[in-house]
Ligand SMILES: Nc1ncnc2c1ncn2[C@@H]1O[C@H](COP(=O)(O)OP(=O)(O)O)[C@@H](O)[C@H]1O
Ligand SMILES: C=C(OP(=O)(O)O)C(=O)O
Ligand SMILES: [Ca+2]
């Protein structure tokens with residue numbers, strides 16, 4: 001039922017009929033693929049806390065939730081997913097049954113239908129035309145519609161005419177709580193995925209990142225079925241076509257380091273590596289903007305303009321100038337913008353096979369070297385370990401950096417067992433001769449609270465040296481315990497910083513802290529020990545041996 005083209009002079013698109021529910025309730029008024037200007041008007045008229053800032057970007061508030069709620073995520077366990085997905089200890093996939101999914105879906109649909117208007121976005125995921133996914137987002141807020149307008153791939157009019165039925169649909173009723181007495185619920189928030197029905201339901205959280213990451217989980221399920229490796233990574237390309245991947249958990253530097261004045265941006269967060277090469281899954285970037293400055297991150301600064309969504313920022317009530325140092329709402333302030341807002345973005349966002357695979361660890365212990373060159377087994381070991389410190393705000397309840405192990409540097413979003421992605425990564429790195437690197441974008445000179453976070457300018461110099469090939473022709477020394485190959489010099493970086501033992505006041509406490517971290521790695525890796533990564537079992541043994549020795 002529903003949806004005729006509204007008769008307004010400016011609406012050219014024919015609104016598709018959208019059947020959402022067996023109930024005989026109907027969407028009264030569908031606002032279909034509105035433009036940023038139209039969405040601004042709806043937000044400012046009807047959504048508290050929505051303002052136009054001095055840059056022209058739209059400031060919005062996401063309410064009580066200003067980060068993802070991983071404990072409230074549920075995935076329907078049924079005959080389609082029971083054997084295929086990663087369940088149990090360490091897995092982000094907390095099960096629910098189909099019936100409970102339908103209860104929450106009905107609640108979301110009834111809420112949406114009770115409104116006098118809903119926003120509908122029909123868009124794409126994955127710039128690789130052979131493996132594109134059609135998504136439909138039904139939401140109650142202009143903020144959510146503009147966010148996904150920016151973050152998913154925007155169809156042309158022609159593509160929209162032939163859009164047809166979506167491959168996946170999100171019902172975002174985030175302002176409305178789930179019923180916490182419903183089976184499987186742990187709070188008034190529930191973010192539910194049903195891979196068989198190809199639907200997602202959001203209740204009790206208005207944080208827009210839930211939609212982006214929910215679709216990412218879907219891609220982590222769909223792409224491996226086509227032998228395509230989905231990756232939680234940033235990606236850019238040099239003038240000679242050398243592609244680099246930047247893996248990292250939230251807040252470790254994917255967006256910051258992949259946005260580079262001297263390189264072409266392919267994407268900042270979610271990619272696919274297929275036999276055709278690399279492709280960005282998304283149509284936009286989602287940058288942390290805490291302490292953002294024009295001097296430190298000029299390209300991200302310039303991307304904050306009309307059409308960009310700013311989440312939970314604080315601004316002057318008269319000048320509407322944003323104060324990016326303000327974290328009174330949250331430390332996880334965000335800017336979501338179309339990728340073409342970055343001057344040297346590559347459109348379409350596709351590129352050749354990666355040459356460098358950079359693993360970003362934000363080490364709160366301050367004992368990992370700023371840069372290490374990894375063997376293939378070491379790359380796999382660290383990729384499966386996914387060690388980093390969750391930085392404040394990215395997830396509910398994180399107030400200060402917390403050492404964490406997040407498989408594939410994005411465990412919260414992966415759907416299959418981590419070793420499935422690791423096996424594919426090993427194959428592709430071997431096949432295309434890619435080099436693995438471990439870069440610590442966290443603390444040096446002591447742990448969090450004693451040392452300080454390594455300066456972004458040094459990290460950028462290290463990344464430049466990886467891109468230029470300088471680090472392939474330099475001398476290395478091997479560190480104790482983790483056995484990491486560290487370069488003795490990197491242009492533009494004080495050499496003493498390259499080996500953490502030099503930057504700690506007290507060598508004994510460095511050694512003790514290093515052993516403490518090594519022990520955490522060892523314990524964490526136990527759950528993966530008996531998995532044979534891919535066919536070659538010798539690799540599996542080498543990976544197990546690539547961890548710390550102590
Ligand atoms: N040495 C460093 N390397 C990378 N980022 C750093 C560094 N020091 C501070 N930062 C800050 O850390 C944050 C990284 O955020 P972002 O790149 O958006 O992470 P991600 O995209 O991985 O979620 C940015 O605010 C950046 O300015
Ligand atoms: C929004 C997210 O992306 P990022 O990796 O940029 O934090 C997230 O991971 O929650
Ligand atoms: Ca990011």
Ligand SMILES: [Mn+2]
Nearest residue numbers: 232249250269
């Ligand atoms: Mn991310």
